[in-house]
Amino acid sequence: MRIQRIESIPYAIPYNHPLRFASGEVHTADHVLIRVHTDEGVIGTADAPPRPYTYGETQKSIVAIVQDVFAPQLIGVDIMDRAKIRQVLDRTIHNQVAKGALDIAVWDAIGQALGTPAHKLLGGFTDSMRVSHMLGFKPARELLDEALRFGEQYGITTFKLKVGRRPLALDIEACRVLREGLGEDVELYLDANRGWSANESMEVLRQTEGLGLSLLEEPCDAKEAMSRRRLVERSPIPIVADESAPTAGDASRELLSGGANAICIKTARSGFTEATEILGLCTGLGVDVTMGNQIDTQVGSLATVTFGAAFEATSRRAGELSNFLDMADDLLAEPLQIVNGRISVRTVPGVGAAIDESKLARYRQDH
Numbered sequence: 367m368r369i370q371r372i373e374s375i376p377y378a379i380p381y382n383h384p385l386r387f388a389s390g391e392v393h394t395a396d397h398v399l400i401r402v403h404t405d406e407g408v409i410g411t412a413d414a415p416p417r418p419y420t421y422g423e424t425q426k427s428i429v430a431i432v433q434d435v436f437a438p439q440l441i442g443v444d445i446m447d448r449a450k451i452r453q454v455l456d457r458t459i460h461n462q463v464a465k466g467a468l469d470i471a472v473w474d475a476i477g478q479a480l481g482t483p484a485h486k487l488l489g490g491f492t493d494s495m496r497v498s499h500m501l502g503f504k505p506a507r508e509l510l511d512e513a514l515r516f517g518e519q520y521g522i523t524t525f526k527l528k529v530g531r532r533p534l535a536l537d538i539e540a541c542r543v544l545r546e547g548l549g550e551d552v553e554l555y556l557d558a559n560r561g562w563s564a565n566e567s568m569e570v571l572r573q574t575e576g577l578g579l580s581l582l583e584e585p586c587d588a589k590e591a592m593s594r595r596r597l598v599e600r601s602p603i604p605i606v607a608d609e610s611a612p613t614a615g616d617a618s619r620e621l622l623s624g625g626a627n628a629i630c631i632k633t634a635r636s637g638f639t640e641a642t643e644i645l646g647l648c649t650g651l652g653v654d655v656t657m658g659n660q661i662d663t664q665v666g667s668l669a670t671v672t673f674g675a676a677f678e679a680t681s682r683r684a685g686e687l688s689n690f691l692d693m694a695d696d697l698l699a700e701p702l703q704i705v706n707g708r709i710s711v712r713t714v715p716g717v718g719a720a721i722d723e724s725k726l727a728r729y730r731q732d733h
């Protein structure tokens with residue numbers, strides 16, 4: 367079964383509430399829907415969320431790299447030949463999100479071709495994940511209200527707080543308010559998106575000691591190699607590499623140079639194939655992983671849970687799977703449901719991201 371055609375459809379869906387964080391903010395999901403068509407009528411689907419402030423990709427650059435560089439080399443390739451597809455993608459540097467979506471769409475097509483759910487093909491460990499909700503920049507009281515509402519409405523008991531603001535007291539206060547308001551049993555961890563220096567991060571850790579924070583993600587730029595290694599050595603909690611570790615090579619560099627001692631895996635920028643390699647690396651080294659959120663739609667979140675539920679190590683912690691709830695709408699025909707704090711994989715062949723065609727017609731931007 368060969369790849370016959372690849373669609374890259376730009377679309378835009380507004381957010382009800384913007385998500386703000388140290389490296390940027392999102393008001394609209396201006397993403398690209400990737401569809402890999404085969405000569406036997408199977409269509410693999412995935413979502414590509416451009417994050418210019420993280421990887422330098424834009425909606426236009428994703429469409430261009432897919433159509434001008436990847437599609438000409440992938441047309442005619444057998445969808446089962448994943449290593450060949452991987453070699454084509456690897457020949458071009460960067461463009462992580464475009465590559466990730468192509469890879470997931472291929473896995474989706476393979477699952478459909480074999481009549482098997484993708485989470486089973488990947489590993490089949492379990493069929494659902496606990497959900498972690500990501501809280502963007504807001505005044506402390508509003509953060510607590512949001513966390514309490516998500517706890518009550520969806521049964522979510524794990525929260526990732528976006529930090530990295532100055533003065534540091536803003537985020538330290540937010541941590542305190544959340545811990546006092548949510549109680550001891552709720553898991554709370556931080557993501558600074560490189561907003562602080564390594565030394566500022568040390569200061570935050572010192573001032574939040576005793577608040578039971580479980581992880582600190584991308585506290586500073588990984589290029590601050592020496593100070594960051596010092597931070598990792600002295601931190602009482604794991605320092606997670608996120609945007610500094612989109613590939614297995616990057617993850618190795620960060621772990622081996624002491625820039626991190628935990629890794630955030632995101633299918634949106636690593637696909638299933640490279641995410642599997644990153645996971646193998648982490649499992650082999652005895653390093654914790656989290657399943658992260660690239661500010662994903664339901665289509666993207668379904669890919670994350672499909673991968674995360676497939677392995678024991680990725681399903682140990684709650685996955686970041688709920689930020690689609692802030693979007694005004696979505697393309698997924700059958701909406702994702704968070705029940706008792708969990709999201710389930712789909713049991714149909716492939717990933718199961720059937721698209722609502724009338725919504726796609728409404729939100730697509732290429733006509």
Ligand code: MUC
Nearest residue numbers: 417420557658659660661
């Ligand atoms: C995260 O974990 O960093 C924010 C920017 C981005 O690229 O992903 C999000 C969430």
Ligand code: MG
Nearest residue numbers: 557583584608
């Ligand atoms: Mg992050």
